[in-house]
Amino acid sequence: xxxxxEYLTFRTKERREYINITRRIEEIxxxxxxxxxxxxxxxxxxxxxxxxxxxxSGLIQxxxxxxxxxxxxxxxxxxxxxxxxxxxxxxxxxxxxMGREVVVAITKGKLDFGPWEQIYYGEFDGxxxxxxxxxVIGE
Amino acid sequence: xxxxxEYLTFRTKERREYINITRRIEEIxxxxxxxxxxxxxxxxxxxxxxxxxxxxSGLIQxxxxxxxxxxxxxxxxxxxxxxxxxxxxxxxxxxxxMGREVVVAITKGKLDFGPWEQIYYGEFDGxxxxxxxxxVIGE
Amino acid sequence: xxxxxEYLTFRTKERREYINITRRIEEIxxxxxxxxxxxxxxxxxxxxxxxxxxxxSGLIQxxxxxxxxxxxxxxxxxxxxxxxxxxxxxxxxxxxxMGREVVVAITKGKLDFGPWEQIYYGEFDGxxxxxxxxxVIGE
Numbered sequence: 001x002x003x004x005x006e007y008l009t010f011r012t013k014e015r016r017e018y019i020n021i022t023r024r025i026e027e028i029x030x031x032x033x034x035x036x037x038x039x040x041x042x043x044x045x046x047x048x049x050x051x052x053x054x055x056x057s058g059l060i061q062x063x064x065x066x067x068x069x070x071x072x073x074x075x076x077x078x079x080x081x082x083x084x085x086x087x088x089x090x091x092x093x094x095x096x097x098m099g100r101e102v103v104v105a106i107t108k109g110k111l112d113f114g115p116w117e118q119i120y121y122g123e124f125d126g127x128x129x130x131x132x133x134x135x136v137i138g139e
Numbered sequence: 140x141x142x143x144x145e146y147l148t149f150r151t152k153e154r155r156e157y158i159n160i161t162r163r164i165e166e167i168x169x170x171x172x173x174x175x176x177x178x179x180x181x182x183x184x185x186x187x188x189x190x191x192x193x194x195x196s197g198l199i200q201x202x203x204x205x206x207x208x209x210x211x212x213x214x215x216x217x218x219x220x221x222x223x224x225x226x227x228x229x230x231x232x233x234x235x236x237m238g239r240e241v242v243v244a245i246t247k248g249k250l251d252f253g254p255w256e257q258i259y260y261g262e263f264d265g266x267x268x269x270x271x272x273x274x275v276i277g278e
Numbered sequence: 279x280x281x282x283x284e285y286l287t288f289r290t291k292e293r294r295e296y297i298n299i300t301r302r303i304e305e306i307x308x309x310x311x312x313x314x315x316x317x318x319x320x321x322x323x324x325x326x327x328x329x330x331x332x333x334x335s336g337l338i339q340x341x342x343x344x345x346x347x348x349x350x351x352x353x354x355x356x357x358x359x360x361x362x363x364x365x366x367x368x369x370x371x372x373x374x375x376m377g378r379e380v381v382v383a384i385t386k387g388k389l390d391f392g393p394w395e396q397i398y399y400g401e402f403d404g405x406x407x408x409x410x411x412x413x414v415i416g417e
Contacts, residue, residue, distance in 0.1 A: 001417045036144075053235060059218075059219070079340045105144065137314070200358050209348075236375065242379060244320070
């Protein structure tokens with residue numbers, strides 16, 4: 001069994017951003033030499049997500065609107081978590097709805113993707129360095 | 140390490156449908172010969188889900204009502220994504236809430252399931268051929 | 279390839295409870311002897327979740343409020359599923375929002391975690407024995 005572990009670091013300018021990381025994951029899989037296996041990609045922080053969906057700017061805005069409607073950032077006093085001095089109670093909930101991780105099949109040395117699948121890093125409390133883990137296992 | 144890759148294709152009659160695919164996944168696991176390992180099952184399209192829950196028709200309708208309340212199909216003009224000419228903005232959001240994939244343990248050659256776990260394909264923008272990937276790895 | 283399978287049983291006093299199970303998963307990983315691999319942790323019941331987020335009591339209450347707002351327990355008659363004699367229609371939906379499982383990387387013999395990641399068992403229909411599966415594979 002082969003395995004590879006990589007860490008990507010992101011520091012977004014905005015509180016919430018959505019970054020297409022597909023190319024970087026493809027490179028890691030290629031360099032791993034794994035032909036058949038699994039690739040786990042997960043946010044290492046609990047106010048961010050890794051998810052798979054479309055690289056279409058309108059849809060990304062739709063996701064952001066949806067998440068703000070479900071768990072608005074303001075007023076920050078609506079979240080008990082923020083009594084600890086934080087202001088990111090909403091970000092923990094947004095991350096939970098969008099998910100922490102994706103597991104992608106590797107077939108014949110490549111991410112085995114449908115036509116529109118793209119891997120995104122979803123940041124809900126940015127403006128500081130945060131990490132994503134990539135783990136490849138297989139043969 | 141052994142591995143098996145299979146693709147299932149679904150073409151639903153309705154826009155939204157929920158299909159129990161447990162038996163087909165069990166067959167693929169049996170044929171793989173893997174005794175201890177993991178089975179990944181994921182939608183390859185970004186307007187569909189694979190999830191695990193109950194095979195009970197009332198609950199399936201409850202899920203559908205819940206998703207329509209969170210992200211209604213109509214009016215289609217409420218989603219920026221639909222300005223591209225699509226009408227499936229809601230389906231991308233519904234899929235995100237229900238999830239893309241499941242990872243199931245294989246123990247002694249079988250899906251290691253609790254008493255009520257059933258694997259479902261959740262279609263939110265059907266009426267065309269769409270695929271599900273099944274990847275088995277282990278020994 | 280090495281693999282380990284363990285089952286944890288929980289019987290909560292309340293209908294809904296959130297239990298930090300990180301220490302128990304760490305022990306299972308240590309005992310497995312796996313240095314590089316993956317650890318799957320999933321609820322085996324379809325009215326419970328395994329998820330990763332913060333060990334902060336205010337946030338846990340925020341999650342609970344959020345889930346009750348999305349899919350309230352009462353009135354139980356609002357869910358078709360409850361016509362079967364159950365009263366847990368809401369619990370199936372809450373579990374779906376929070377997720378069934380987590381897949382965690384194992385690196386150098388340990389759960390490869392960010393600074394605040396903690397594994398939680400989220401119970402939405404407790405007061406009876408329910409199980410969580412832990413599967414470790416790797417080398």
